[in-house]
Amino acid sequence: MSQPAPFFKTLLARPEAVLLFVLVAELVFFSAVGRNFNTADNFANIVRHSAEIGLLALVMMPIILTGGIDLSVGSLLGLCAVLFGVFTHEWHIATPLAAALTLVVGAAAGGLNGGLITGLRLPPLIVTLGTFSLFRGLAEAITKGTMTYKDFSPAFLALGHERALGLPYQGWLFIAIAVAISVLVHRTTFGRSFQAIGFSPEGARYAGLPVQRRIATTYVLAGFVAALAALVFTARLRQARADAGSGYELQAITAVVLGGTSIFGGVGTVGGTVLGVACVAVLTTGLKLIPAIALQGIGSELGSLLTGALLIFALAGGVLAKSLAARRARRQSLAKPQPQPIT
Amino acid sequence: MRALKEVSFDLHAGEVHALLGENGAGKSTLIKVITGAHQPDGGRITVGGVEVSQLTPARARALGIACIYQQPALFPDLSVAENIALRLEKTSAWQRVRWAEIARRARELLQRIGAEIDPATEVRELSMPEQQLVEIACALGAGARIVIMDEPTASLTQKEQHLLFAVVRELRAQGVGVIYISHRLEEIFALADRVTVLRDGESVGTNPVAAINEASLIRMMVGREVSAIYPPAESAPGEVVLALCGVGCAAGGVRDVSLEVRAGEIMGLAGLVGAGRTELARILFGITPADSGEIILHGRRVAVASPRIAVAAGIAYVPEDRRRHGVILEMPIAANMTMAIHPRLFPGAWLRFGAERALALDYIRELAVKTFGPEAPGGSLSGGNQQKVALARWLATQPKLLILDEPTQGVDVGAKGEIHKIIRRLAKDGLAVLMISSDLPEVLGMSDRIAVMRGGTIAAMLPGHSDAHTVMAAALGQPGKAAA
CATH class of the missing domain: 3.40.50.300 (P-loop containing nucleotide triphosphate hydrolases)
Known part of the structure; x- marks a missing residue:
């Protein structure tokens, strides 16, 4: 949390401290074992390959903070990629305008999720499971399952391939969105409401907070950034396909939860999410650079296996640390002075 | 805070004994002690002349103590007969279901309390009082000797109340002891034989209903000194x-x-x-x-x-x-x-x-x-x-x-x-x-x-x-x- 609050320190510092340790361990290990791991090119490569999932994780975080979930962001990425192709190739709209239109469609699709969840009070898991299929199905219907859009303008493709100050463009985009989300969550009343809703939706309502509007905001934001990720994806692969972003939603959720955000809502930081994204990105890319693994071609399989293990160990470790802290607190409370009125 | 202090309460067979008291007087706690949900930290409980220690909900049921709550806890998607069978039968997993037997028993129990409910009806189609009647049938089927009714008429219409009263009288005639909790004084006078008033976790007194009137009952419920000292009013009300x-x-x-x-x-x-x-x-x-x-x-x-x-x-x-x-x-x-x-x-x-x-x-x-x-x-x-x-x-x-x-x-x-x-x-x-x-x-x-x-x-x-x-x-x- 942005304030120096001992409560949040004890509650949140732990999972992040563990993650930082894991990240450093990964970097040291792959530097020693991996081929060409410690190069600027490889670093750029890691950023390129994880920017889209990273973006989705950043907007998944506020949703999970409110106690919700969005399974549809990966499918929406696919739909937006295809729509961007339609806008540029079939409707012959200029690229900047097509990109803007794609972002609007993404936000509207997020609004559909948010509207169903808050308007009809349906569970987020069910609504976004529905739109998960709906968005992907639409994308496949538009491309009839086979068509891909290619030949985008070079200026647009630069988004996926050029660097500025050594960092790929999408890396800068990720940083910008991370800062924006972090400010939103930790420095504004929006984030405060997300947290209150995550801890107790009823309690937030009794405090007069605009609970439904705040919840809807998180899904609109997710839709908008999913569209942004679709543009990045299209620029990186130089093509727009209906299967773009398949399974990304689960990887984004993994990064958020790994980053210390409670799946039950209320607890979490954007910084933790960034660390979670970095841990997964370095792990999955680094494995492919170990000669023995690269030779067998099992890098991505091993990557998802170890990501899963990391998630479970991080959560188990967090629970363990919490119970140890609770035990220590109990012991200390025996000697602790009673609270006095502040005068 | 003690919820109950040395309460003495007795119930005869074939009696309706009303329990009366303000919010928080200890009625619910007393019921929880009798049904074994709470353990008393002092005193004795005797059922049928035998002292029972370490009363648990299961043992209370075995002793024939049943409680009918305001909100019946039945399975809405099962039939009346199935609900009654679930309560009463200790079946093993692979035993054959004897449908005819289940229906026959349900009909018999419902008849005993004079309820006109078809055992094949799904419970969700029953009204609240009908569901209460099914609960009472379950209690009877389990051989209940003591039936506790916690504000059973709170959500009933006048007509439904009369039906319920008839059932309670029927229970009494069959020798069942009924503990009847209600805020409605008129019900107590219409139904109960004796009434016990609780106040601040203590029994204020037990009286035959015939020997008491409404005014004295109310006095017994509230009759305490305003013990706390409240700050005096200083404001004159404005607009x-x-x-x-x-x-x-x-x-x-x-x-x-x-x-x-x-x-x-x-x-x-x-x-x-x-x-x-x-x-x-x-x-x-x-x-x-x-x-x-x-x-x-x-x-x-x-x-x-x-x-x-x-x-x-x-x-x-x-x-x-x-x-x-x-x-x-x-x-x-x-x-x-x-x-x-x-x-x-x-x-x-x-x-x-x-x-x-x-x-x-x-x-x-x-x-x-x-x-x-x-x-x-x-x-x-x-x-x-x-x-x-x-x-x-x-x-x-x-x-x-x-x-x-x-x-x-x-x-x-x-x-x-x-x-x-x-x-x-x-x-x-x-x-x-x-x-x-x-x-x-x-x-x-x-x-x-x-x-x-x-x-x-x-x-x-x-x-x-x-x-x-x-x-x-x-x-x-x-x-x-x-x-x-």
């Missing part, structure tokens, strides 16, 4: 802040409520549990908006459709359920205190941690909240201090009308006195206060006027210096007889 004209909400069971609360006035809202007091507060705060009538605040009609609108209009509500609604336990005290004033304290939605901390420290001082500091989570405080945080959140909104729902429930004596002083001070400063309380001495000691609710509407409007007897009589719906 009308809140006026309600025929306000109702079908979903909340509130109808045709009209009252006025003035600036500087503490209006006590008394009544029994289920009389519609919290429901009225929820209407005023926009949680379950009114569907009829007018809410007028400072002469202007307000459509309170949501808590946000209520807050904007200057209505503040400190809810009854502090831990679920009043305070977010996981969040810091400061965040809790500023939660209802985000737009004012944080212009442009930017959090200002310095201003928040300063405001929290002010209220911590002003209300003497015992805490390590504004960053401590709400859950780290005692009940009374949590209540002060909930109060601070709403005082920060500078409301015109403050609704307090059981402001001192579960609060220790010291904090209770402090909260009373705070409420008085607020009234003196010109706030209109609507105070819901089940604590009769509190209502009497704090209120300038007392509105008594019964059956979802205002049953009586009494002056603040009324006595406990009058208020309780109005809450029970016996104003004429009680005054005699």
Whole structure:
């Protein structure tokens, strides 16, 4: 949390401290074992390959903070990629305008999720499971399952391939969105409401907070950034396909939860999410650079296996640390002075 | 706090024994002890002349003790016969289901209590009283000798009540002992053989119904001294802040409520549990908006459709359920205190941690909240201090009308006195206060006027210096007889 609050320190510092340790361990290990791991090119490569999932994780975080979930962001990425192709190739709209239109469609699709969840009070898991299929199905219907859009303008493709100050463009985009989300969550009343809703939706309502509007905001934001990720994806692969972003939603959720955000809502930081994204990105890319693994071609399989293990160990470790802290607190409370009125 | 103190209670076979008492007098606790849900920490329980120790729910059932609750706990998708069979039969997993036997037994049990219900009906198609009858049939089938009925008529119509009474009389004729809990005095006189009154966890007395009248029953229920000392009223009520004209909400069971609360006035809202007091507060705060009538605040009609609108209009509500609604336990005290004033304290939605901390420290001082500091989570405080945080959140909104729902429930004596002083001070400063309380001495000691609710509407409007007897009589719906 942005304030120096001992409560949040004890509650949140732990999972992040563990993650930082894991990240450093990964970097040291792959530097020693991996081929060409410690190069600027490889670093750029890691950023390129994880920017889209990273973006989705950043907007998944506020949703999970409110106690919700969005399974549809990966499918929406696919739909937006295809729509961007339609806008540029079939409707012959200029690229900047097509990109803007794609972002609007993404936000509207997020609004559909948010509207169903808050308007009809349906569970987020069910609504976004529905739109998960709906968005992907639409994308496949538009491309009839086979068509891909290619030949985008070079200026647009630069988004996926050029660097500025050594960092790929999408890396800068990720940083910008991370800062924006972090400010939103930790420095504004929006984030405060997300947290209150995550801890107790009823309690937030009794405090007069605009609970439904705040919840809807998180899904609109997710839709908008999913569209942004679709543009990045299209620029990186130089093509727009209906299967773009398949399974990304689960990887984004993994990064958020790994980053210390409670799946039950209320607890979490954007910084933790960034660390979670970095841990997964370095792990999955680094494995492919170990000669023995690269030779067998099992890098991505091993990557998802170890990501899963990391998630479970991080959560188990967090629970363990919490119970140890609770035990220590109990012991200390025996000697602790009673609270006095502040005068 | 002891919920029960040395209560003696006996029940004969073939008797209806009524149990009467105010909210919190210990009726529920006594029932929990009898059904084995709670372990008594002293005394003896004897069933059929045999002393039982270590009563558990399972052993209580085996001894023939059954409890019929207001909300029957049946499986709605199964038939009546299946529900009865599930309760009664100890079957192994692979035993064949004998449908004919199950239906025959259900029909027999339902006939025994004179209920005309087809055993093949799905329970979801039954009305509430019919479901209660199924519960009673289950109890009989399990060989119950003692049947406890906890306010069984609370949601019944007149006709359904008569049906239920007939069943209770039938049970009595068959030699079953019935413990009958009700707030409705007329039922007790119509049905019971003896009545025991509980007050503050103690038995005030057991009398044959034939030897007692309603007035003396009410006296037994309330007859205690106002022990706590309440701060004296200092304010003279000013202009009308809140006026309600025929306000109702079908979903909340509130109808045709009209009252006025003035600036500087503490209006006590008394009544029994289920009389519609919290429901009225929820209407005023926009949680379950009114569907009829007018809410007028400072002469202007307000459509309170949501808590946000209520807050904007200057209505503040400190809810009854502090831990679920009043305070977010996981969040810091400061965040809790500023939660209802985000737009004012944080212009442009930017959090200002310095201003928040300063405001929290002010209220911590002003209300003497015992805490390590504004960053401590709400859950780290005692009940009374949590209540002060909930109060601070709403005082920060500078409301015109403050609704307090059981402001001192579960609060220790010291904090209770402090909260009373705070409420008085607020009234003196010109706030209109609507105070819901089940604590009769509190209502009497704090209120300038007392509105008594019964059956979802205002049953009586009494002056603040009324006595406990009058208020309780109005809450029970016996104003004429009680005054005699």
